[in-house]
Amino acid sequence: MNCQLKNQIMKAQAIVFDQPQQLSVRALDLPELSDGQVQVKVEYTGISTGTERLLWDGSMPAFPGMGYPLVPGYETVGRVVKTSGDTSVQVGQRVFVPGANCLQGVRSLFGGSASDLIVPHDRAVAVKESLGAQAVLMALAATVYHAVACGGTRPVIRPPDLIVGHGVMGRLLARMTVEAGGPSPTVWETQAGRMAGAQGYQVVHPDDDPRKDYNAIYDVSGDSKLLDTLIGRIAPGGEVVLAGFYKQDLHFAYAPAFMREAQIRVAAQWKKPDLIAVTELINSGRLSLDGLITHCESPATATKAYETAFGDTACLKMILDWSANA
DSSP states (O other): OHHHHHHSSSSEEEEEETTEEEEEEHHHHEHHHTTTOOOOOEEEEESSSHHHHHHHHHHOOOTTOSSSSSSOOSEEEEEEEEOOOSSSOOOTTEEEEEOOOOOOHHHHHHHOSEEEEEEGGOEEOOOOGGGGGGGGHHHHHHHHHHHGEEEEGSSOOOOSEEEOOSSSHHHHHHHHHHTTTOOOEEEEEOOOGGGOOOOSSSSOOOOOOOOOOOOEEEEOOOTTHHHHHHHTTEEEEEEEOSSOOSSSSSOOHHHHHHHHHHHHEEEOOOOOHHHHHHHHHHTTTTTTTTTOEEEEGGGGGGHHHHHHHHHOOSOOOEEEEEEGGG
C-alpha cells in the first residue's frame, strides 16, 4: 500500500541551486492539485541576469524565504494540463507563470525553473500562441512598464530621455517609449557587441555623449557606482530612476544633487495591472519582443546556460527549453 501511494506522488524535474555557483537537476515532489489551482507543463524558462545572477553568485541581499537549496526562475511559459474547480485558464492554454511555490524540500522564493508547476489559477496568465518562447519576457516587460507608470501613483510621469544599458530591459524601455509617441530616447551602452539593434532610438557610448540636461534618466544597468555620474547629467529638477537591481548600497555626493534639486526614484517590483497592460501592448502588436532571446540550452546543460547568461556579453537572454520533458 505504501509503495502504491509513493508511486502516485507527482514529480517535477527542477533546477536546484545547491549553493552559490553549484546546481543540480533533481526530481522534486509536487503537491496534489487543490481547488482553484492548475498544473502547468513547462515549455520554456528564462534566466534573469539581475536577481538570478545574485542568487547564482551568492550576493543576493537577504529576503524572507532566501537560502539554499533553492529553485530559481520567475519567467516560465507552459501549457495548462489540468485544472481543479473554477479557474480563469483552461486545459490546453499557453500561459505565463511568474514563479511558483509548489516544489517540495527546497526554498522556492522564485521557484519557476521546473518541468511542471502547480499554481493558483490567477497566477497563470494566458498568452498568445504565436508568442511561443518569447512569452518568457513578460516579466521583464511588466517590470519596465511599472518603472514608467509607477503603478499609477504619480500624476505626472516623465518618460526617459536617457536610458542606461542596452540589454533586454533597456531595449524594452526604449521600444515602449518610442511606441508611446514620446521623444526618441538616447541609450548608453559600453559593450560594443550590444550597440546594435536599436529601433527608433540611438545607442551611444557615454564617453561620446556631452549632454548634461536630461530630464529623466532611467538606469537599468544595476551598476551601483553610476549614481554620481547620472546626477551630473540631469537638468535642474531632473529625475534619476533606479530601475535595475543593485546588490550594493548606493551613495551619492550631496552637493551636486543639491545644486540640481535632483529627484531620485526607485522602481519596485511589477504588479498584476502592469502585466495586464504589457500583455495588451504585446497582443496588439504595439510592443515587439523580437530579437531579444539570443541563446537557448536544455536543462541538462543548465550550468553552461547560467555561465553563458552571466558571462557572455553577446547573450541578451538565455532560455531553457523543457520540451524534451513534455
